[in-house]
Amino acid sequence: MRVIAREVVHVVAVALLALLLTSFALGTLAIPAQEVSWSCVPLGPDAAQFGWVRRTMELLSSGVTLGFCDSPITRGAIIPGTIRAAGTTGLLVLLASVCSTLIAVPLGMRLAMPGSSVAVRITRTGIDAISSLPVLVWCTLLFVVLARGFGVIPGDARHPYLTTAVAVLALVSGDRLLAELVQRVESATSDTLSEPYMRTVRAGGFGVRAHLARSLVSPVATAVLSRAMFLVSGAIIVELIFDLPGLGSLIRQSLGRATPDPKVALAATMALIAFGTVFRATRQSVVWLVDRRVHR
Amino acid sequence: MQTITATTVQPAHAARTERWWRRGGAPLWMGVTLLCALSSVHLSLPAADSSENRSENRQDFALEPSHSSLLRSWLSPRSGTDYVCVAFVGSIDGDCAPTSTPRFAAPMRPIARVGEGYRYAPSLTGRVVEWRMDGQPTTLSVHSATGVVTGTPTQTGRFEITLSAVQSPDSIVQQRITLYVDDRTLWFGADRFGDDILRNALVAVSRALLPAWLTVCVGVVGGTLIGAFAGFYGGAARRLLLVGVSALQSVPGLLLVFIAASASDLDRWVMTTVVGLILAPEVALGVMQRVESFRSREFVDAAREIGMPDRAILWHEIVWLNGRDFLVQRVANGLVFATIMDITLSYVGLLDSNTLSVGTMLRSGRATLVGGGSSGEAVAAVLGILMLVSTFMLLSRGVRALWARPR
């Protein structure tokens, strides 16, 4: 019970702090206040005349009600628009995590087994090398390959699935998650194999694979979920380059010079905070559920 | 006996060099060489014609509307009835002139190569009586009736060309460009300004070095100070640090940088500092954990017993001797992080979008690709990033290998 209470307090504190930071930053926005669409803010269109302190306070105090305003960026009400965008980003992150896990788990397990072949070790080195290049680079490279090699411009509405697939590929290659997962799975597997109980499992014919898989749930979930916020950052970059609709384009438009709108930026920040909260809560629950030894 | 012979035959310094080389000298040497090469590019190239060319008569292809007023005043007619439209690219045609004024549909290409044919077919609204051209290389000529410019330049140089379309005796529309003719081999081709892409990439990459180092100075030095104190003395500093770190981790750094970019009116150095501040908590957390784990070791008690002051124990024994490996790794990661942030920001257009940088190269490379052009610029930018990242990694690997205790 105390654990849950502590988690809740933590989440609330962090969310408030992040909200304060964002409101402050948005309130002091250097874009001339006249150019920002302040309609729907409780202060009304006159908001442009007030100083940044007052604007910050307004943004902070009406963080939720602002969501019911309309904005040209979200083409309608802000909250549903932001949720849609967050869904797209979330899907990208989910696909990338699943792909990374599916690649890393068998590879890491194979590496931990005695006598892993040269090909397997080369694959690991390759993954390390691939992951040392950032998402931005992979996006550009894939863009070049698609545009020059196949004459397809990613983000083109005619190839929605192709664009998503390439976006996931860029995210998987560019994020450190894959390399980190391989490393974690490898060390967790060899740790588990050297645990005394695994000898019992083998000697008793209890089925090594099931026990090995179970021992990997916790490290894999921890690795994926603690890396997830970086994946979200990566997804934002991917969305910007491939022109995918999502939080990335929302943030760019709401902060850009063309249609600055702090309300949408605030909504996008809240969506990101929600991501962070969900990831943290999932991570804690998985660890709590899987690892009974934690609360011995 | 054999080993004695071996050591006497081999001079001591040769053995030492070999050991140094084997223990990590190779990556360090490569990293330092790359770094020196990039720094020398930074020191030698910016004064060259490349940037001058860029600022003189070019504008970026995707200016935001808020800048258009500036552009409009800059593009306003300069004298009498002459309407001067300077070479531009992209979607701002509408700002060039009132719609009733005759204008060129596309500007002349400002770059020509020795031995390669040059052709420009102007298209202008309204009837043209006669076409004239001044200041061109001798081998270029204009067809007085059609206005088509043709020829093959034979010598390198810079030519101020004025292409005039006489529509009536009192109405002459002019296009002025600076034409660069050169004979260098361009491995990655030329960009839309006619600049050598490879050279641009080198300049852009070398320009990314200084901001990255500044970021790391702020992030790593600040983070180490905070982390070391929080770890060694604990208490409120430690609790504050933990909450700060989780707050920062629950919002992607990218968003904070975006917001800071908007709030600081795109000031590069403010941005660099903000990226450093985002880096700091993570470094602080790492340093804190190390300091905490070392604080309770026996050697700290022993050092206290022999009268060593806390300050010396913390900074020399713990942070320097036991934490430097970690710090070097953080510095390398921080450099990569700062570079990528810098590139992303200028790519998105939130950071000085009109000067040459890896981000703007990526952006214009992407635009070229979308327009069906060559991939040279995008590939060069990617290679530039690769070079930066590997320089940082090699440096960190080499330094850490040299510091590693021999087994």
Added chain:
Amino acid sequence: MMPQPLLSIAGLTTWFESPQGTVRAVDDVSLTLDAGHTLGVVGESGSGKTQTFFSILGLSSGAPGVVAGRARFGTVDLLDGLERFVGPRGKDVHAWNRVHQQRLAPILGADAALLFQDPKRSLIPYWTIGRHFTDVLRRRPTEQRPADLLDSLGFRDATRILAAYPHQLSGGEAQRALLGITMAMQPRLLIADEPTTGLDTINQARVLEALRQAHDGQQLAMVLISHDLAVVDCMVDDIVVMFAGRVVERISASQLRTVPDSQLHPYTRALRASQRTRAAGHPISTEAYKTPLTRAPKGCAYHLRCALRPLLPVSTQQQCATEAPPEHIASPGRSQACWGQHV
């Protein structure tokens, strides 16, 4: 015709590669065990007593190191044909493991079962004891209920034990619970690897008593691996003494009690002496020299520590240092490998 032994090992040689060099963990070891018999294997840490059995049953951590030898369990040849995976380019460990595991699959957890030291960590930490039983009984159905089995092993509160996780048990309880789970497999062979190490004396006695009951009740063959001669002495029919990966003496338990010191292998003699010294409360003389297993054995592995060698003629002393002693029959049912006794 002689009945076929349950387990026979011939010329088993297990080497491991380590950064320090090749470790000769087991060096040309042969032994047999008939159904229903008990065998004690004694030696200090690193003498290869555990590795002998672990390597043939695929339980060695890291790469399997068996390079030569034969091992039969009942009618199954465990190592036959595996040498084809050892080629000039090294060993195809993966293929080796796969084939070996295939052969072991019907044996492990069924006909052969093992009992390890450190029982609390040898039980699956996220399973209750009852869950262990369920899994075993699913594969080997039996009339006997887990609670009865635990009762027969001396537990008074079988229900609590069945519902408990390993970390909730004491060391002795865990070892007896593990024994219960092992017995539920109804094996023909039980290999107990130092089952009493780390337990207090009362629990040691309980575990040994349970082992004896299990042996008597189910007529199973048992290998008891221990570094303690006293533990083995009271439990088994025959004893094998190992040192530095080699068998130095084979002797029946009854003979060990009667044969005078002078006729024993010097190492067995040292083991017995230390046991007596401890019983008498005298300080045990420490032997500073530990035979490094990575060095190629030249001569008798024990010769540097041997108390007998200085008393031997100079020529024999040289032989000790240069030539490995072969095993010879010292008396009916007793053999040893020592130049000093090889008269």
